[in-house]
Amino acid sequence: MTETRLRQLEPVPGMKITFVFDYGDNWEFDIVVMHGSEESTCDTQVIERKGEAPEQYPEYEDFY
Template sequence: MLKVRRTLVRRTKKFQEGTYLIKVSWRKGVWRKIELAAHHTLEDLHQAIQQVFDFDDDHLYSFFMDNKKWSHASYSSPLDESGPHADQVTLGELALEPGQSFLYLFDYGDEWEFKLKVEGIDPAKPLPLKPRLVAERGAAPEQYPDNEDWDE
């Protein structure tokens, strides 16, 4: 008789304290750098991205941790029917590493795609109470640009 043993090893890491520096890029030459604490959630990161790019938070979103759009390695908006949800996981729980990239997709219709990169994790730096913008380059895109060809 063949016995099946546990063949999948679950990757577990302890909570990683520190101040996280995340670079959020829209297109070449348009980016923002945001500092967050390990206790901030992906929902907090979503809110920070919305603020620094001057977007209206009026659509669903997902973070794709394997950097592949529509993969199952994702955390979605708390309003999305599918989970897991972005407000239920902190940065410190994600086992992120400096240099790691992942994808943020906002508005499933228009598909605003932002590339995120962990630029650093500093355990000695004072933790920010809330996410904060520390650097930026380029003009933010217009979420709802005027379209002269639009029929009224």
């Protein structure tokens, strides 16, 4: 696994990125860059969501 910071991708408005989370479950999120900034910041903002977020650690019956 490689750690990559978003700024290393040199994002530009309109750029589409697929973010893969939790490789065991392979959740994929499509991200579209809306605007950028030259200033360094840790702040991010979600401006639109589609669908319901899955529960990350659901309570399973005796699965094993």
